Amino acid sequence: MSDATLSTGSTGSTGPSVENPAPLIEPPRARTGKTPKSTRTNFEMYGWLFMRLSGILLVVLVLGHLLIQLVLDGGVTKISFAFVAGRWASPFWQAWDLIMLWLAMLHGANGLRTIINDYAERDNTRFWLKMLLYTATVFTILLGTLVIFTFDPNI
Amino acid sequence: MPAGTLYRGREGMWSWVAHRVTGVLIFFFLLVHVLDTALVRVSPEAYDETIAVYKTPLVGLMEYGLVAAVLFHALNGLRVVAVDFWSKGAKYQKQMLYTVMGIWIVLMAGAFWPVLSHAFYEVFGS
Ligand code: HEM
Ligand code: HEM
8 A cells, every 4th residue: 555545535435535524533642621630640651751761771781681691601501599699799780680670570560561551451351450460560579679688698 | 444554564563563572571581580589598409400490401492582582672672762762763763673683683693502502412412
């Protein structure tokens, strides 16, 4: 389909004309008096921005992590409790892992929230899928944070 | 069927589908990955026994798949950022997708041996 068909509309019965005007399309997401309070914030815009900013940081954090864990120094075969103990002896790698944990989980969870909104059409299904998502996300972030802060090499 | 779409079935749509699929995949891996790492709080033995699974050939192949997913999602994510923030981004989105695929192929070739050599030695002997 070429864009000529889209713009001229003179080639067949599909295009708009005086007798058959193009339908008036309401602007999407227009805010009216009936708009619920909860959608009068800029939450979705901040979410959109967060996906992009966290994504840029995650390129360094996650690709660096994969390089260290899977490529350098024998790849996956070198990983052991002792290896983790050596890494988390350094506050630098503790901070790296902590920031990566929070950013990747929040970025991924927000992405999944979008996907649930896209595909789960029934209000009930959507609600419960999101509750499941938020529960798993909070649990995983807290567990991962706890593990970094309470790590004991002499366990 | 909407007529005259310039999007459906084109590069833009497939890269969006791939971005979505890889994003979900990485998220579910991460949920499991934080659990396996948490075993360092149980005992060194529990952790090492579980990490041994990561070193088997079949799981090694899955790790290469994870690398493929992360690399695509990361490179294409940067492309999405460029489309949104760079004034010429939308105009060059197709060229940028081909650049993404080019870099992806080079990095996947580079990762092949480091990620999979241990699996190779195990399956074919060393
Ligand atoms: C198969 C590939 C991977 C391997 C072998 C691996 C290995 C490890 C290891 C050994 C640790 C322990 C701490 C350290 O050494 O830094 C760790 C922690 C971590 N990894 Fe990975 N990793 C992989 C992929 C990923 C990916 C793709 C992500 C992000 C999406 C990720 C996110 C994390 C996070 C957030 C932690 C900290 C966990 C915690 O707080 O308990 N890893 N990983
Ligand atoms: C490595 C660096 C990464 C970059 C540059 C990146 C970039 C992006 C961007 C820009 C978006 C928004 C796409 C849009 O609004 O259309 C996005 C979506 C998403 N990302 Fe990432 N991301 C990265 C890592 C991750 C990780 C580690 C995860 C999983 C834990 C993840 C999971 C997702 C998901 C599930 C979506 C939603 C996809 C959709 O709505 O179709 N991403 N990513």
